[in-house]
Amino acid sequence: MARGKKDKVSAPDHAKTPRAGDAGLGRREFLKGVAAGAGALAATVDPLAAKAAAAAAPAARPMALPPAVEGDPPAEAEVLTVGRTGSDFMVDCIKALGIEYVCSVAGSSFRALHESVINYGGNKNPEFITCTHEESSVAMSHGYAKIEGKPLCIFAHGTVGLQHASMAIYNAYCDRVPVYMIIGNNLDVTTRSPAYGEWAHSVQDAAAMVREYTKWDDQPISLQHFAESAVRAYRIAMTPPMAPVLLVADSELQENPIREGTRLTIPKVTVPAAPQGDSGAVREAARLLVQAENPLIVVDRTARTQAGIDQLVELAEALQAPVIDINGRMNFPTRHPLNQSNRRGAVVANADVIVGLEALDLWAVVNSFHDQVRRSSRSVVKPGTKLISISAGDLYTKSNYQEFNRFTEVDMAIAADAEATLPALIEETKRQITPERKRTFQDRGAKLAAAHNAALEAARSEAAVAWDASPISTARVSAELWAQIKNDDWSVVSILHHFNWWPIRLWAFDKQYQYIGRQGGGGIGYNAPATVGAALANRKYGRLSVSIQDDGDLMFVPTVLWTAAHHRIPLLSVMHNNRAYHEELMHVQRMADRHNRGIDRAGIGTTFTDPNMDFAKLAQSMGVYAEGPIDNPKDLGPALRRAIAVVKRGEPALLDVVTQPR
Numbered sequence: 272m273a274r275g276k277k278d279k280v281s282a283p284d285h286a287k288t289p290r291a292g293d294a295g296l297g298r299r300e301f302l303k304g305v306a307a308g309a310g311a312l313a314a315t316v317d318p319l320a321a322k323a324a325a326a327a328a329p330a331a332r333p334m335a336l337p338p339a340v341e342g343d344p345p346a347e348a349e350v351l352t353v354g355r356t357g358s359d360f361m362v363d364c365i366k367a368l369g370i371e372y373v374c375s376v377a378g379s380s381f382r383a384l385h386e387s388v389i390n391y392g393g394n395k396n397p398e399f400i401t402c403t404h405e406e407s408s409v410a411m412s413h414g415y416a417k418i419e420g421k422p423l424c425i426f427a428h429g430t431v432g433l434q435h436a437s438m439a440i441y442n443a444y445c446d447r448v449p450v451y452m453i454i455g456n457n458l459d460v461t462t463r464s465p466a467y468g469e470w471a472h473s474v475q476d477a478a479a480m481v482r483e484y485t486k487w488d489d490q491p492i493s494l495q496h497f498a499e500s501a502v503r504a505y506r507i508a509m510t511p512p513m514a515p516v517l518l519v520a521d522s523e524l525q526e527n528p529i530r531e532g533t534r535l536t537i538p539k540v541t542v543p544a545a546p547q548g549d550s551g552a553v554r555e556a557a558r559l560l561v562q563a564e565n566p567l568i569v570v571d572r573t574a575r576t577q578a579g580i581d582q583l584v585e586l587a588e589a590l591q592a593p594v595i596d597i598n599g600r601m602n603f604p605t606r607h608p609l610n611q612s613n614r615r616g617a618v619v620a621n622a623d624v625i626v627g628l629e630a631l632d633l634w635a636v637v638n639s640f641h642d643q644v645r646r647s648s649r650s651v652v653k654p655g656t657k658l659i660s661i662s663a664g665d666l667y668t669k670s671n672y673q674e675f676n677r678f679t680e681v682d683m684a685i686a687a688d689a690e691a692t693l694p695a696l697i698e699e700t701k702r703q704i705t706p707e708r709k710r711t712f713q714d715r716g717a718k719l720a721a722a723h724n725a726a727l728e729a730a731r732s733e734a735a736v737a738w739d740a741s742p743i744s745t746a747r748v749s750a751e752l753w754a755q756i757k758n759d760d761w762s763v764v765s766i767l768h769h770f771n772w773w774p775i776r777l778w779a780f781d782k783q784y785q786y787i788g789r790q791g792g793g794g795i796g797y798n799a800p801a802t803v804g805a806a807l808a809n810r811k812y813g814r815l816s817v818s819i820q821d822d823g824d825l826m827f828v829p830t831v832l833w834t835a836a837h838h839r840i841p842l843l844s845v846m847h848n849n850r851a852y853h854e855e856l857m858h859v860q861r862m863a864d865r866h867n868r869g870i871d872r873a874g875i876g877t878t879f880t881d882p883n884m885d886f887a888k889l890a891q892s893m894g895v896y897a898e899g900p901i902d903n904p905k906d907l908g909p910a911l912r913r914a915i916a917v918v919k920r921g922e923p924a925l926l927d928v929v930t931q932p933r
């Protein structure tokens with residue numbers, strides 16, 4: 272691997288075809304071969320990748336050899352330039368995966384890859400996105416993948432960069448979202464420079480730190496190994512349950528020139544079809560649902576695509592069954608008459624068969640939990656209620672980080688991807704429905720539709736409470752925003768649970784990209800960068816990306832606003848500026864109550880006053896259009912209109928709205 276080493280690291284299957292990186296390329300050997308190297312490689316790489324590279328790359332650079340080293344040079348001659356390097360080939364691999372962007376904070380351990388992306392690769396597919404924190408790089412990727420259905424790429428230092436990135440990787444892991452990371456590292460001690468902190472930036476097993484919450488990692492030692500692992504990693508990340516993967520790109524492998532005659536190929540990229548439920552089990556699940564008096568469908572991280580949403584509608588309509596959405600993704604249209612999420616307690620209590628489709632915490636659906644001095648729980652379903660789970664969660668569980676929730680006693684578990692299983696479940700369900708059952712279903716559906724409308728009306732009257740309050744009520748902000756975007760092609764790219772779920776309760780969501788769910792691991796610092804990443808994905812479709820941005824969350828990586836401004840990423844951020852870590856304020860209040868000490872000091876350590884944070888100035892300092900603080904509800908509508916106009920011309924805008932806590 273090392274530059275200047277002659278000893279060959281041989282593995283039996285490598286013996287016939289020498290590859291760059293398998294052995295050190297001797298200086299003399301390299302100087303002889305380098306003039307012909309680039310052309311030789313171009314003839315042997317995968318045609319798909321070569322085509323992509325040719326389309327995007329600037330004109331090939333002539334091989335620049337200093338005159339002094341032409342011919343047979345003295346051993347001590349300095350080689351100052353090289354032609355195609357390992358990193359160029361790595362960029363071919365990234366292109367072959369169809370990756371659009373690289374999000375990265377620059378770092379010398381991947382300087383060759385960086386340079387290959389912007390020059391050899393023409394800075395297009397992938398385009399380099401300048402990030403200001405590795406947590407932003409990964410959370411941007413997290414948000415992007417939930418819109419686009421595939422990952423972008425992240426480059427980071429294998430040590431300090433990965434350390435900064437780790438919480439965001441954890442969020443994506445818990446959210447089962449594909450994240451594709453390539454981290455730089457210099458494994459060979461003999462080639463580590465004493466400059467640039469290379470020793471402190473070198474690590475024996477870089478991925479170890481995040482292995483508990485990544486699905487796969489590898490440290491390729493040759494370029495062919497890199498190509499195979501690059502495709503393997505993509506495939507693993509994209510197979511449900513999806514999750515982050517990580518490749519270590521050795522800096523020597525990146526920087527060394529590709530040896531003459533090296534035969535390199537990029538494997539064909541095929542993503543496996545998602546696992547479908549066993550046909551017998553699906554038939555039995557359909558039987559239970561069709562025969563039930565009151566079946567209930569619970570969805571959480573169910574739909575990945577519009578087809579998934581449409582199929583859920585088809586299943587619910589075939590059964591005229593209520594649907595409860597836990598909102599891990601956009602699953603089921605909010606205004607559909609069978610959407611009973613606003614009356615969860617009533618439908619759960621009434622159910623005799625409940626099917627969870629990627630319902631992560633089915634236990635919490637069928638139990639209530641009491642956070643009191645002595646924690647307790649009780650079942651909230653009727654005795655004898657049958658539970659069915661269809662989830663890819665059964666195909667993948669790790670031990671250390673325990674995000675798998677309480678064990679749920681189910682009557683039937685199908686270890687399969689719910690979206691992939693829906694077509695078979697629909698077919699079986701429809702096949703088993705008799706005309707008599709159909710009449711019963713229609714009565715049930717009519718009652719549910721009436722209950723849906725009543726619940727929507729109740730939510731609307733609740734939203735009108737404290738309409739003119741200052742700070743502005745979260746319901747009013749939602750209503751003002753909805754009034755101005757509802758005729759656009761909008762996409763909510765933020766979390767919504769801190770905002771009392773008002774948009775979900777009041778607006779008409781029916782498209783896959785209109786809502787992307789939450790953080791997964793609950794790590795704060797997700798929202799701001801994830802919204803920028805999701806807005807980046809939305810940009811090419813001309814969608815209006817909208818975010819409700821919590822103040823505490825923004826303070827983790829506010830500098831992502833600069834990335835949005837610099838790369839002209841259109842995104843409307845409406846601050847939920849409650850001047851607090853309000854969720855934590857409530858926890859401290861709860862403890863103060865429990866200890867019978869009064870809640871008047873609970874703001875210590877949980878509130879952001881004295882001084883107030885000025886988010887408009889913060890955003891403006893990053894080049895983002897911003898207004899605020901806005902605390903009079905009458906000022907909100909006009910400010911929204913101005914900010915939306917900015918976003919529609921292709922830029923980010925932020926409104927600092929001072930709000931009620933929830």
Ligand SMILES: Cc1ncc(C[n+]2csc(CCOP(=O)(O)OP(=O)(O)O)c2C)c(N)n1
Pocket residue numbers: 438769793794795796821822823824825847849851852853854855932
């Ligand atoms: C990285 C991280 N640190 C701490 C927490 C604990 N925590 C949970 S909610 C929360 C408050 C977040 O404040 P903000 O984003 O303003 O939302 P609010 O609750 O005020 O609506 C904190 C600090 C966390 N979830 N993640």
Ligand SMILES: [Mg+2]
Pocket residue numbers: 821822823824847848849850851852853
């Ligand atoms: Mg807050």
